[in-house]
Amino acid sequence: MSSTAKNIVRNWTWAGIPVLLVLGTLLHFVYGWTGSSRAVGAFVPVNESVWEHLKMGYWALTLFSVFEYPKVSKFVRQYFLAKLVGVLVLELTILLIFYTYTLFTHQSIIYVDIGSYVAGVCACQVVVYRIYQAPQDQPVLNLSGLAGYLLLAVLFAVWTYSPPKGDIFMDHRDSSYGIYRTK
Numbered sequence: 089m090s091s092t093a094k095n096i097v098r099n100w101t102w103a104g105i106p107v108l109l110v111l112g113t114l115l116h117f118v119y120g121w122t123g124s125s126r127a128v129g130a131f132v133p134v135n136e137s138v139w140e141h142l143k144m145g146y147w148a149l150t151l152f153s154v155f156e157y158p159k160v161s162k163f164v165r166q167y168f169l170a171k172l173v174g175v176l177v178l179e180l181t182i183l184l185i186f187y188t189y190t191l192f193t194h195q196s197i198i199y200v201d202i203g204s205y206v207a208g209v210c211a212c213q214v215v216v217y218r219i220y221q222a223p224q225d226q227p228v229l230n231l232s233g234l235a236g237y238l239l240l241a242v243l244f245a246v247w248t249y250s251p252p253k254g255d256i257f258m259d260h261r262d263s264s265y266g267i268y269r270t271k
Contacts (some may be wrong), residue, residue: 089163094163097163097164097220100159101160101216101220102213104216111147111148111151111152112209115132115144116141131245134267137258137260138255142182143248145182145205146179146241149178164220165221165222165226166226167233169229172236175212181208181211182204182207185207186200250266251265
């Protein structure tokens with residue numbers, strides 16, 4: 089990869105950190121801004137469950153990737169695999185921090201939750217950048233990355249409208265689940 093290409097990839101990757109932080113934050117409020125639009129609910133948090141808040145990172149990365157892809161995909165290998173692994177690292181970082189500290193505090197602390205999102209975004213972009221530098225192109229892995237990434241989109245949508253019963257899906261303010269606020 090030429091030095092110009094390396095600079096493009098590096099700059100887009102690191103620029104993704106503040107973009108993901110801003111986009112994810114804005115996505116937190118979109119459901120309310122749209123008057124609780126059921127269609128929009130597939131893409132943004134519809135309640136205060138942990139699961140619904142994971143959408144912020146996923147869709148922020150997806151929106152960023154729409155603009156990043158035409159600029160960097162010709163210079164990197166495993167673009168979609170990088171995005172899948174990156175978003176999984178983002179989400180798992182948030183989950184690990186949240187469930188670890190609430191094990192001791194028995195309550196959510198907004199500043200720690202925000203910090204977990206910041207940590208997840210940074211970890212995501214570091215992992216994405218490392219995978220971009222893979223020495224060999226593996227089309228099957230890249231296609232698998234795309235399939236996995238799309239599967240996550242389907243799960244976010246389906247489990248918004250019909251969530252499984254479980255702590256990660258429950259809005260602990262009123263013990264409800266999903267967009268329809270089932271008990």
